[in-house]
Amino acid sequence: MPERGRQYLILADEDLISLVEAADAEAFATLYDRHSRAAFSLAYRMMGERQASEDLTQDAFLKVWRGASSYRAERGSVRTWILSIVHNRGIDQIRSQASRRRTQEKIEASAPRSQPSEAFAETLKNSQRDQVREALDTLPPEQLKVLELAYFSGYTHVEISDLLRLPLGTVKGRMRLGLKKIRDYFESRDAAVPR
């Protein structure tokens, strides 16, 4: 690593994003190295295969590069901002695809879900991820399913209602209760929701 580039490693994300705004490629590379794994993991969860996930990750990071000035620290951390870009662009792409992974989702949606704890049992290094997974683990499977179909698969509330053959009000209710339960998880531990 060039001598100059090493200095970036001690800078916080907020400082790096200011440098990126001024077209500093090395600051951008540092941000990429810090957050590309989380971004790609989210992209992979949404797109379901490597090439599309890499395309989405590339697309999102180039938006970070070109649109660093739109970052607002008061709205959340740089990491959260980057992930929200991945998420929003992922939803756009999923919805623009003629054939989505709906058939598979439909099968999964109708099948009894395995214990959530099994899905989240893997020990991970990332404590924030662990905390989030623990929070999700507290959700009833039907609430978690609605959140996942919306957030990761890009379904609208109306589509979820059709897919699960539930009244729209029930879908909205599960979304509301699911989010509330996640928030309650952190509040009950006197912890702020990570942003």
Place this chain on the structure above:
Amino acid sequence: MSEMNYERFEDLKDAYVLGALPEEERLSFEDYLAAHPERQAEVDELGAVAGLLAFSPQEQEPSPELRNRVMEVVEAEAEPRRVRSRSTFARVGDYLSIRNLALGAAALLVIGLLSWNVMLQGQVQDLQGRVQDAQGQIQDLQGELEVAQAQQSQTIKLKGSWAEQGAIAEVASMPKHQIILVARNMPSVPEDKTCQIWVIKGDVPKSSGLFQPDGNGTATPITNSITKADAIAVTVERAGGSKKPTSAPVLLAEL
């Protein structure tokens, strides 16, 4: 579609933060939000809860080729913009409060040592050799610190739970008002965590540098002035640092 009003806003806000509104409804929701900015904070807060889902997928490693592709585009686009910008080095220098590039040999050595130690995190194959090198440089650094102390520079020892476990951390003021945190025998932190230095005035902590302890030794420039500060603290934060401390200090010095 019903007209957007308070009740409808309430009804749709959860679907909105999950990205589950159809385009037309989303635009209508955002129009309402633009007309009622007092509700933005509420939506942001709910959005933060929904955004936690982004952290839950199982980790996947992107390919090195992806990084190459992204950086190729970035570097090609950076060139024309660089012409209008100040030099990168000067800008980084501002962040590090380095006003005089002719820093003494001690400060340069400190940055070199920092670089070595951060590099150690990612280069396991070279670990053995680099550790020996870092230890040699730590000895050099200690020599430089002694020189600085002899020149009536100040050092402040940090206390706290890590110090009780054997970590040794000192804040040293170097020539030209350069302040560094030198630490040895530090516990390691997970790779998705980092140590963050805070300069605290009153109740306000200001982020003042990140470092990755590796048990051998680190030296980190403190990027904010400690003049009139009340304390210096170190907390363990997520990789990349936090805007505010999210955990209790593991090292602390009241000034």
